[in-house]
């Protein structure tokens with residue numbers, strides 16, 4: 216048994232068949248099979264987000280690629296903002312261990328997920344949403360605090376949200392997400408009653424993420440106050456809030472007095488193009504990804520407040536090991552912090 220295994224073992228580990236209760240959060244196109252497999256191989260649970268893959272074939276290929284890189288369990292994530300039946304069916308036919316759903320009602324999908332022998336993890340931003348997920352049959356709830364990078368469901372910070380959700384869904388393991396970027400955050404989340412943690416921004420800054428180096432470098436240089444929460448990158452996903460880095464697009468918008476949609480500076484500009492040549496306008500929801508060209512710095516650079524804790528780029532497996540070591544030591548010596 217690995218030295219820290221017992222110290223950081225939670226009921227979530229037994230449920231998912233993993234050594235450590237550490238997940239890479241779904242981070243859109245930034246987490247490909249290489250990143251997910253590295254996290255799973257290090258004893259955590261790797262996740263790929265398949266919402267943006269082009270149809271069932273692409274989903275199958277991504278899952279098979281993770282399988283080729285690890286024989287450990289891993290999860291897939293789908294955003295319910297868009298119809299996902301076809302992608303979900305492909306995931307279930309491939310026999311994935313865990314389906315993570317976000318931004319919508321899980322109820323219509325629970326039966327199919329369970330019939331296929333998979334577990335359902337529902338991401339929530341509040342207590343009512345967590346209760347609904349439990350009633351609908353979710354096996355795990357991910358509580359996403361307001362500090363989180365990417366699309367953010369609620370407006371409650373992790374410190375207050377996690378224990379409230381833990382109390383609201385007795386018997387269900389809760390995974391904490393939002394602002395957790397080092398072993399101190401992992402230990403704190405477990406003390407709040409979480410059974411696991413999911414880190415997004417920290418893994419965007421890993422060697423295996425698919426983002427351009429420019430994005431990783433900006434994350435390493437950023438402080439915890441360098442993110443903005445709001446609905447600015449609304450094109451392609453309207454009426455949603457997200458947390459991003461204060462990049463050139465955000466700075467122009469802030470300097471213009473945060474004008475409403477339709478009156479924003481540079482609205483209508485093409486800032487980047489996809490591999491097929493199609494244009495990505497300023498304020499579009501797309502994050503920098505392989506195959507995109509243009510002014511990638513001006514795209515939505517999803518990023519949580521924990522970014523100020525990221526000191527450098529590391530391989531994902533090393534990140535998992537460091538989190539386990541640091542959190543394990545802190546929890547073992549927690550009394551050492553008291554007088």
Ligand SMILES: Cc1cc2nc3c(=O)[nH]c(=O)nc-3n(C[C@H](O)[C@H](O)[C@H](O)COP(=O)(O)O)c2cc1C
Pocket residue numbers: 240241242243244245264266292293294316317338359362363364365366392393394395413414415416417419502517518519520521
């Ligand atoms: C680049 C990026 C992309 C994201 N894409 C997704 C996604 O596709 N699906 C999803 O459920 N959450 C997505 N999220 C939210 C994360 O799953 C998670 O809740 C968040 O990263 C946790 O906060 P942290 O970044 O402070 O660790 C994304 C977050 C980031 C940073």
